[in-house]
Amino acid sequence: MQLFIFFLIVVTLIYVALITALILGWKKVASFELSGAAPLNKFSIITPFRNEAENLPELLLSLSNINYPKTHFEIILVNDESEDNSVQACFHFKQRNPELQFSIINNIRKTNSPKKDAITTAIISSRFEYIITTDADCAVPALWLQAFNEKIIETDAAMIAAPVSFFSARSSKERFLNYLAAFQELDFMSLQAAGIGGFGLNRPFICNGANLCYEKRAFYEVEGFQGNSNISSGDDVFLLQKFKDLNYPVCFLKSEQAIVYTKPQASLQTLFSQRIRWAAKTTAYKSVFAKLIGLSVLLVNLFLVIGLILTLLNEVNYELVLFSFLIKFLVDLGLLYYSATFFRKKTMLSHFLWCSLLYPFFSTLVAILSLFSGFEWKGRSFKK
Template sequence: MQLLIIFLIVITISYVALISALLFGWKRVEKFELKEVAPLNKFSIIIPFRNEAENLPDLLYSLSNLDYPRSYFEIILVNDESEDNSVQACFHFKQSHPDLVFSIINNKRNTNSPKKDAITTALASSRFEYILTTDADCIVPLKWLQAYNERIIETQASLIAGPVSFLNGRSIKEKFLNYLVAFQGLDFMSLQAVGIGAFGLKIPFMCNAANMCYKKEAFLKAEGYCGNSNISGGDDVFLLEKFTELNYPVTFLKSQAAIVKTKPQPSLETLFSQRIRWAAKAPAYKSDFAKLIGAIVLLMNLSLIFTIILVLIEVIHYQFLLFSFALKFTADLSLLYVSANFFGKKLVLSHYLWSSLLYPFFSTTVAIASLFAGFQWKGRSFKK
């Protein structure tokens, strides 16, 4: 029993040290303020979509409002076998906005990853030097391209990752859904904080394709997704890994003017499916730091669950559980606070206590399921 207690203490201290390092890394990534320099860089904005008729109008409207010269960017929408009115919504938008350089193409499937195929398909016909990707259920900010333009001028980076946050939705009548959205918000902010912190530590391993930019030339030299096309997801993370392996300069655009907003999952079922999809690619990570983080987080959550069981059957004293949970609670809150402050989401911290109690069970369930189970996404089934 003494060995179990020592193990719990070691894991807890390791976890706190990890979160402290990520918090240090977060602070090392300076907040980027726009200087309103003249537009210099041109962008091809690639958006894969499948059955997104409900979401596309909001995204397209936000793209039409971009504060950037129309001749300096193009929009390429890639239809991935949509079965709804998505394509009609795109054509309607194109007709009503003749001032935009706008194309709608069909995905060419060659691999096990529809999204990677879609981006590769669009990239082959893209006109400009820099590729920008986002998702069909997102809304981009007014100064999105200007922010990337200035960051490129300043850093000359081959890949720039950007911040993503949830849309502020109206209060939902069903309390469960409100709690589900709040839980997702905290979870998503923690992932963003970890990713940004890793950039600050000069060990980047995580980014989000809903908001990322890279040089087309660098993508082609790195042979794109060659080597991981058998994995359904990871069009963002594996590309970042490739670029870092090749010593291409990468950076993070920590600017509130560049925050892309996306929608939370509408149900517990789709949330689990999304998180399993995200976690399923983890075993293929090459980054030792990513594997270390995954191992420590999993062991921390597993040890908390195991300790709860031992306390309930009166094998160990509850003080050890309180000690471990209190340290984890404080460490997580410190990282979430700076993230919530940056994203303007401080109100969601009011849900932190109950979320922190549920999170070990949620995280562990997702991690275990990702090792053995497939998942459903966009009407398709993906096997493990």
């Protein structure tokens, strides 16, 4: 047991050091305020969709409300073999908004990653120099393109990542769904905070394809998604790593006016599928920093679970495991506090204690499942 205690202490200290570094990185990324600069840049907005008839109207409405010259952006929706009324919803929108440059195309499948194929298919037919991707279950803010335009003018970055948050929680009659939404909200905010912290440390390692902008020219120069097309997800992270490895300037747009909103998963099953899908790509990370973050998160949660089991078996002293948990709890709370403040969701921190108790088990289970099992997503099965 002495060896376990030693590793628990070491893993906890490494985790605390890394999260503290991410907090410092968060502080280094200055909030971006819009100045009203002239709309100089043009954008191709790309959204792949599959069976999203329920979600598309909200996205399309938000796209129609974008406050930016209509001549300076186009919308490309990519149908990935939808089996519902998604395509009809898109055509109805197009008919009602003739002033928009709007096209609906079919995905051309070439790889094991439908979403990467869809984005590549759209980029080939795109007209403008900057690509922006978002998801079908999202809604974008009115000043979205203006924010990217001003950030490009200021930084001349080849890739700009931006924040994603959940829609304001709508109380459900089922208490379990309310807790499930709260758990996802805190988990998602921690991922956003860690990602922004990585940019602040000049070691960006994650971003979100629901709110990502990059130069079309640079996309082709880094050979797009080539090299990771066998992995179903990662249209955002692997592209970020390519840009960074080849010394293209990347940055984060830390602006409330650029936040894209999305929905939490509606069931425990889809939540696990989503997280397994995300976790499955971590073994392909090339960034040492990304691997170190991922490994430390896995190990500290795994050791806490093992520590609890050993405590119940009276094999280790509970004070040590409790101390490790409390240190992790406090440093996690520090990171989440900054994120919750930025997203104006500090009330969600009232759920932090029970989520912290549950998260080590959830995280460990997701990691194990991602190593040995496939997952289902959007009506498709993906094998390990």
